[in-house]
Amino acid sequence: MPHMSPPHILVVGAGAAGYFAAISAAETLAGSGTVTLCEATAHPLAKVRISGGGRCNVTHACFDPRELKKNYPRGARELHGAFHRFGPTDTIAWFERHGVTLKVEADGRMFPVSDDSETIVSALSKAAQSLNITLRLQSGIRKVEPAPPEGVTIGTGTINGFRIELATGEVLHADRLIVATGGLKGSGPSLAEMLGHSIEAPVPSLFTFNIDDPRLEGLAGISVEDAVARVDGSKLEQRGPLLITHWGMSGPAVLKLSAWGARELAASKYRFSLAVNFSPGHTRDDARSALIAHRSRHPRRQIGGSTPFQLPVRLWAQLVVAAGANEATSWTQVSNDVIARLADQVVDAKFPVTGKSTHKEEFVTCGGVRLGEVDFRTMESRKCAGLHFAGEVLDIDGITGGFNFQAAWTTGWLAGRSAVLSALGKADAPR
Numbered sequence: 159m160p161h162m163s164p165p166h167i168l169v170v171g172a173g174a175a176g177y178f179a180a181i182s183a184a185e186t187l188a189g190s191g192t193v194t195l196c197e198a199t200a201h202p203l204a205k206v207r208i209s210g211g212g213r214c215n216v217t218h219a220c221f222d223p224r225e226l227k228k229n230y231p232r233g234a235r236e237l238h239g240a241f242h243r244f245g246p247t248d249t250i251a252w253f254e255r256h257g258v259t260l261k262v263e264a265d266g267r268m269f270p271v272s273d274d275s276e277t278i279v280s281a282l283s284k285a286a287q288s289l290n291i292t293l294r295l296q297s298g299i300r301k302v303e304p305a306p307p308e309g310v311t312i313g314t315g316t317i318n319g320f321r322i323e324l325a326t327g328e329v330l331h332a333d334r335l336i337v338a339t340g341g342l343k344g345s346g347p348s349l350a351e352m353l354g355h356s357i358e359a360p361v362p363s364l365f366t367f368n369i370d371d372p373r374l375e376g377l378a379g380i381s382v383e384d385a386v387a388r389v390d391g392s393k394l395e396q397r398g399p400l401l402i403t404h405w406g407m408s409g410p411a412v413l414k415l416s417a418w419g420a421r422e423l424a425a426s427k428y429r430f431s432l433a434v435n436f437s438p439g440h441t442r443d444d445a446r447s448a449l450i451a452h453r454s455r456h457p458r459r460q461i462g463g464s465t466p467f468q469l470p471v472r473l474w475a476q477l478v479v480a481a482g483a484n485e486a487t488s489w490t491q492v493s494n495d496v497i498a499r500l501a502d503q504v505v506d507a508k509f510p511v512t513g514k515s516t517h518k519e520e521f522v523t524c525g526g527v528r529l530g531e532v533d534f535r536t537m538e539s540r541k542c543a544g545l546h547f548a549g550e551v552l553d554i555d556g557i558t559g560g561f562n563f564q565a566a567w568t569t570g571w572l573a574g575r576s577a578v579l580s581a582l583g584k585a586d587a588p589r
């Protein structure tokens with residue numbers, strides 16, 4: 159039997175996922191119930207505000223769920239179906255309907271045309287206000303439990319709603335609960351654990367590598383357009399632009415490697431050997447042949463200023479020194495031994511990584527609520543009927559490029575809509 163009185167949906171966490179879940183719930187309710195959005199801090203949508211360097215990379219222009227899911231080191235399989243129901247096309251359309259036009263950059267990242275994250279914050283805030291969502295700030299939830307029996311039977315089991323205790327001691331009740339509390343910090347039991355869920359231990363994802371190596375000295379800001387970065391001795395490998403920073407290395411190749419290797423690198427305590435191929439088109443033998451041909455073609459040029467590879471010349475000069483050669487030596491004097499060492503420096507340069515740093519303060523959490531315990535058609539818990547999840551609280555994370563927000567919009571939309579439909583005893587119409 160469905161709920162007889164108008165349902166009350168409570169969403170915990172006013173980030174991207176929580177806002178979208180609350181809005182989707184209120185849109186589905188269409189006035190026949192209430193939605194409360196509880197936020198622990200005084201600052202809703204704080205991450206949206208600072209995201210994308212203040213521009214908010216809302217989503218990615220990737221419209222095939224099969225391709226889109228490849229950008230999620232964790233959650234790809236589960237998100238596939240969810241993206242069919244609410245993907246980047248829906249995100250773009252939703253924001254357009256709410257007065258925000260998104261634009262695509264050359265690499266596929268999508269931002270508001272205003273280039274200002276405030277536009278996104280404002281669209282979400284206005285939508286929530288117009289749907290009469292009650293936003294409660296400084297209302298951290300410290301405890302949740304299923305309300306005592308006398309429940310009504312709906313869908314997955316008996317649901318009599320939830321008893322929700324705020325940090326202030328105040329107690330609220332809700333018929334459906336959506337937990338969108340973001341990446342777990344690992345301190346104290348999470349709301350999900352209180353309701354019977356198990357958690358994949360949280361570790362950081364999306365970070366840069368700290369490397370103190372003479373080859374990188376004075377090169378901060380220099381980037382290599384195309385490189386392969388590999389964790390030496392493992393299968394972890396990523397290709398893309400590589401940026402040299404004051405502390406070591408960053409850029410898409412490194413960030414992707416940090417995401418795909420989040421667990422393995424945490425286990426290594428961020429101390430490992432990074433092998434870089436600065437010229438991915440070349441194997442060690444190819445590189446040797448290219449160097450030998452270059453020696454024949456340019457015998458009188460100085461080795462430090464003349465390379466057959468597409469490399470910034472200052473980086474090349476430091477690789478020359480690392481190979482034990484003098485930059486001022488003319489190519490004709492370069493021995494085959496030096497050529498072999500140079501080839502190694504170009505295609506398999508090993509750098510000792512000694513730690514990690516954040517990339518423009520951007521990071522996400524690898525780990526969270528175990529995905530097998532959640533039904534991704536509805537985002538409902540398989541452990542506790544009436545409980546739904548959305549966003550980074552789940553063991554889902556993407557690489558940089560707007561993928562993390564897309565996961566928040568997708569799971570938020572599904573959670574909000576499904577929570578209401580189940581409370582009203584209605585079946586979800588497939589989209």
Ligand SMILES: Cc1cc2nc3c(=O)[nH]c(=O)nc-3n(C[C@H](O)[C@H](O)[C@H](O)COP(=O)(O)OP(=O)(O)OC[C@H]3O[C@@H](n4cnc5c(N)ncnc54)[C@H](O)[C@@H]3O)c2cc1C
Binds near residue numbers: 299
């Ligand atoms: C600096 C930075 C820049 C980023 N830029 C981008 C970008 O451009 N594009 C992109 O796709 N991704 C970006 N990301 C990642 C993206 O911000 C996150 O993946 C996304 O915000 C996750 O949304 P969420 O709603 O799940 O969690 P959050 O945004 O973390 O929101 C969770 C909310 O829940 C609240 N909360 C937690 N516990 C409780 C509780 N017990 N009671 C009540 N409230 C609670 C928190 O205070 C918070 O407001 C960025 C991340 C950072 C840190």
